[in-house]
Amino acid sequence: MSDAAVSPAVTEDQAALSTPFVKCLVRLIRAQESYCLWEGKSDATLLADFIVTRRKRRAMPGMGYPDPDVLWRLDMFYTAVGLAIAERFRPVTSPIMEMKPERPSGPCFSGPGGWSFCPDVHRFGFETLRKLAEAGTKLVDDATAAIEAYRDVAPA
Numbered sequence: 001m002s003d004a005a006v007s008p009a010v011t012e013d014q015a016a017l018s019t020p021f022v023k024c025l026v027r028l029i030r031a032q033e034s035y036c037l038w039e040g041k042s043d044a045t046l047l048a049d050f051i052v053t054r055r056k057r058r059a060m061p062g063m064g065y066p067d068p069d070v071l072w073r074l075d076m077f078y079t080a081v082g083l084a085i086a087e088r089f090r091p092v093t094s095p096i097m098e099m100k101p102e103r104p105s106g107p108c109f110s111g112p113g114g115w116s117f118c119p120d121v122h123r124f125g126f127e128t129l130r131k132l133a134e135a136g137t138k139l140v141d142d143a144t145a146a147i148e149a150y151r152d153v154a155p156a
Contacts, residue, residue: 016129017043021136024087025080032076049073050132052125066122074124077136084140089147 016022026043033039038046050073066074126132 013044013129016133017047019133019137020087021080021084021140022047022129022133024084025076025132025136028076028080028083044129047129047132050077050125051128052123053127056125057123060123066124070122070124074121077124081136081139081143084136085143085147088140088144 017026022043026046029046030038049069126135
């Protein structure tokens, strides 16, 4: 197979799958699985639900409550950000996020159904694996820059 036969999207996906953040996300997803259903699946297959193309996004309703799978993916993404930060600096980090549509409360929620602070959370995803890798890496890089800037405060 010649180099010209490999599409740019394939090499772009391979590059995204090799980033430290995506590797951390894949490890986290594999660690969550307890029935060996994902054992033979590729990393790209495991991350397929994180990819929400424009066509998929348009097909989704404008508003709505996120299903548990979307909330799980959102949780996995931000937990992977915390773990990637911990891999760099070894502080214990975890996302402070819990989204429950049953009990709207506080200033972040408004309206009878809640969720108005992020009306399209049910559309959580990224256009490509590269964009997933870039978004996660940017969050990790920003957090580590803040930790380096404020070394005395970070352990507190």
